[in-house]
Amino acid sequence: MVMAAIGPKAFIHLDRLxxxxxxxxRHIGERPLLCVVKANGYGxxxxxxxxxxxxxxxxHFAVFSLDEALELRKNSINNNILVFSRxxxxxxxxAIINNLIxxxxxxxxxxxxxxxxxxYGKCPRFHIKFDTGMTRLGVNISDAEPLLDKIASSEGIYPEGIYSHFATADEGGISYAEYQLSQFNSVLEMAKKYNIHFKYVHCSNSGSILNLPQSYFNMVRVGMLIYGVAPSKDVSMDIVVEPVMSFCGSIVELRRVPRGTQVSYGGIYSTKKETTIGVVQTGFADGFPRxxxxNGFVSYNGQDYKIAGRVCMDQLMVDFGDETPNIGDDVLFFGKKDLDHLPVESIAESIGSTTYVLLTAIKGRTKYILLKD
Ligand SMILES: Cc1ncc(COP(=O)(O)O)c(C=O)c1O
Known part of the structure; x- marks a missing residue:
């Protein structure tokens, strides 16, 4: 049994991971997986x-910043680590000292x-990133020839990998991703002419794992899917995954109030009948999506209960109706735990956000509780 503190908690289901x-x-076959653990492992x-x-x-692992990579090394993670940032x-x-890519x-x-x-006579390990249509980091396709030419003629500079990143692979239509893929393939063809061989060629992300198998090459990059969450509502989830995080907060107070009682800042929530209002210790400063x-609700003992009024910085209120929950119990904000299941995907859709934003927002006083099985 896990004894958890009062307040916001992110239960991390490592078995699900x-x-x-x-x-x-099983879906992608015998390819290495470049698991993206940037932004504190998506929160x-x-x-x-x-x-x-x-x-x-x-x-293998990928992070965004060099500091994130050094933190992994400090914690005895010895796998290959690619740093995405400029x-x-x-x-x-x-990078040379810490064997980073x-x-x-x-x-x-x-x-x-x-x-x-x-x-110094030394070169770090590196992957070349091409911009094929995201218009973010990456060598322009028009610079591919001069770059490959320089690499082919430079002593001691050997790229270990080559990659690109899709802008729309998790949208409904895949035509733009196919265009990006054709740009990427044209660079691979060019590299062959220069006799440059890459140990790792990778282009996919969660969206393209689901809907563009031509993007798998010989390494598959994956973020959101390993955390058990759909990259968007527009891709069909042909791989069974379960949410790795259950974000919860504890009930710290209950109050029976009459009809017409205003709740929280602005008084915009007014009770429709006599009811029980619970105070839950978690707020937007902890990453709760304000x-x-x-339209929101929380889940408790398998039932949904409406959030009553505006979410505060440290607390939020829940309308429990005639239910009498236990003070100290957790309510589930999103994830899947015991009887409760509330997909973060449905919250993202309801508030016009994304699962990436909601998961990486987890912070503040949130305690992480690792569940091993
Ligand atoms: C360069 C790069 N590759 C891969 C990923 C992983 O994407 P996803 O979480 O959709 O799998 C990201 C995420 O933002 C990224 O920036």
Whole structure:
């Protein structure tokens, strides 16, 4: 039995994480998985998430910042780690020392690598990122030829991987993703002419794992799906996954109030009959999605109860009707725990947000509780 403190809690179901990983693996075949644990593991806790799967076969990690990568190394994560962010000259030595993989995303980065190699005779491991239509980080397709030419003729500069990122793979139509893929394939063809071989070629994300198998190449990048959440409502979930996080908060007070009682800031919620209002210790400062109060509810003992009035910074109120919950019990905000199931996907859709925003918002005083089975 897990004794949990009062307040916001993110229960992390590590067994589900591992079974999600295996279900994804069954779907994509024998390819290494580049598991994205940036932004504190999508709000789940990068270190416990990485530790839970680091020994699974073929697991590599990707993070955004160099600091995130160093934190994984400090915590004895020895898998390959790719850093997505823009390369900075000062990253090069740190990447070499810590065996990290950098991102070459512009012709300038090639200048940094060459000058480091000519001064110190060393080059970090790196993957080349091409921009095929996201218009974010990545070498322009029009610069592919000069870059590949420089790489082919530079001593000591060997790219280990090549990749790109889809802008719309989790939208309904896949035509733009197919266009990006054709751009990427044209660079791969060009690289062959220069006799440049890449150990790792990767293009997918959760959306394209579900709807674009041509994007798998010889490594599959995956974020949201390992956390057991759909990347969007527009892709069909052909892989069985379960939510790794159950976000909960505890009931700290109950009050029986008459009809017409105003609840919370602005007094916009007024009770329709005599009812029990519970105070739950979790607020928007802990990552609770504030706009959800308008149509929102929480789940308790398998029943949904309406959020009463505006969510406060540290607390929110719930209309329990004639139910008498126990003070100290948790209500579920999203996830799946015991009798309660409330998909984060449905909250994201209701408030016009995304699951990425809601999960990475978890913060503040939220305590992480790791559930091993
Ligand atoms: C470069 C890159 N690759 C892969 C991913 C993972 O995407 P998803 O969580 O949709 O699988 C991300 C996430 O934002 C990303 O920025």
């Amino acid at each position: 591992r079974s999600n990983l295996w279900n994804i693996r 789940h806790g990068a270190i416990p998430i990485a530790k839970a799967i680091s020994r699974e076969p073929g697991v 390369m900075q000259p000062e990253y090069i030595e740190l 950098l991102n070459l995303s512009s012709l300038d980065d090639m200048v940094y690598l060459k000058s480091h190699f000519s001064r 706009p959800w109060f308008q």
